[in-house]
Amino acid sequence: MATVSLEQVRKVYPNGHVGVDAASFDIADGELLVLVGPSGCGKTTLLRMIAGLESISSGTLRIDGRVVNEVAPKDRDIAMVFQNYALYPHMTVAENLGFGLQLRGMPKAEIARRVSEAAQLLELAQRLDAKPAALSGGQRQRVALGRALVREPKVFLLDEPLSNLDARLRLTMRVEIARLHRRLGTTTIYVTHDQVEAMTLGERIVVLDGGRVQQIDTPMRLYEKPANLFVAGFVGSPAMNLLRGTLQRQAGWQLVMPHAVLPLGDLPTQAAALAPWQDRAIVLGVRPEHLQPATPQASVFEAQLEVIEPVGNEVFLNLRFGEQAIVSRVPPQQLPASCSSLPMGLDTQRLHFFDADSGLRIG
Structure with a gap:
């Protein structure tokens, strides 16, 4: 587990567009923090900068106290779950779960142990020999989570992992993710555009709009004391x-x-x-x-x-x-x-x- 710290982190694209402007906040060890906002607000860009998939134009990013602005993604000890499951269709569930560990040269016995533990945790033990095409949407999402889980990273990054699921399955998976985080206690940063998802999952929420942080607070404080008109109108359904x-x-x-x-x-x-x-x-x-x-x-x-x-x-x-x-x-x-x-x-x-x-x- 690890802390994550952002100090005046900024992303400016070659055309001059500011994707993220002066984002500063700390994520505690073991915390589940949610980044929420409308499309184009900069939340995924911010997550990708933490992952190392986007360069940082200015500011400082630290993971567990170490400045990682120029550190390659593979050396940041993070695991990311994307919006699309990105599973290998020709591999079984077990092979998908263990493929990243295999690339890192981990011993087969250790790979088997981690895959087995993740499968038990995510209720996939009976589907280890199945291919992704034979799985339901929820099972595929659990495989994507499991692939990150077996890495035993310091930080989990989840980029709208439930947006491809139907409403009923989203509710089920939301509960599973909350239960999983409570059990593992791994520092987790979760991106969503769904404010209900943010309110029910986040221990704290960062509300973004136009690339700028609008407010950082607990779900109920955001609801009861919105800092500005944007937060007031965005948080709550029906809206204020x-x-x-x-x-x-x-x-x-x-x-x-x-x-x-x-x-x-x-x-x-x-x-x-x-x-x-x-x-x-x-x-x-x-x-x-x-x-x-x-x-x-x-x-x-x-x-x-x-x-x-x-x-x-x-x-x-x-x-x-x-x-x-x-x-x-x-x-x-x-x-x-x-x-x-x-x-x-x-x-x-x-x-x-x-x-x-x-x-x-x-x-």
Whole structure:
């Protein structure tokens, strides 16, 4: 196992495009860290730089305290699992698992021991003689993981390993990867564009956008205290409702939008932080679960109910307030018909406020 440290790591391509800009963070020994962000945000480029498959334009990369900027991939003691399984179709599962060790000249007895242990761990012991074509998608993914596992590396690098699987199998493999990491305790860096995958797997998450690190935190801290508008809108499903307007105070705080006014009440715990933003443009963030139907007496505002989406254990209400589309997440319940007016209430202790210009969190 090992620590990984990045100090102002940057990747600039010959055409001038900045793939990764000044990435700095440390990965603890045995930690499972997730890199997440939309396509093109730089997460795979960053992973490939750690692997040695992409050169580093500037900055310093250390693995277990050793600077590895110029060290060849084979000498970094890492193992990578790619998005496509990259299995040799003419080899059996056992041969695929042990091929890398064979290339390194490892004794046959040691190869057999490691392959057997990995196969038992990944429940592949009964499929060692099978070719990849005879395996299911989940089994192929486990072979790809096992091929990295037998190396007994200091660091595992996983590049969107579940993206080729169907939704049900992704859930199963996600649990298997979490269980495997808990059992092995190997330092692991996991890349995904799926924020649900990131939230359920990562001990910490690095959120990237446009090649820059937006926030590094635990899953729940990212959800509860997003540092900026990008993180607020990216983390969470359905996404946070973001309403732009001018913050005013007239017998309580209110958000004045082009076609509606949203009353916010006294906001006693946030008033001091919001005072400098009075009469300025801000963005108000509300998670769907903190926006709930209310009785007319307790109503904060009236919204138009447009579409009801029942998904079993919860219901998504697609609403319109003025010109703003918003979403509420509620438990299954009796609801009025679509196209009717619905009184809604806000959990004012769970509101998020952002500077409209910089996008940074207020308070």
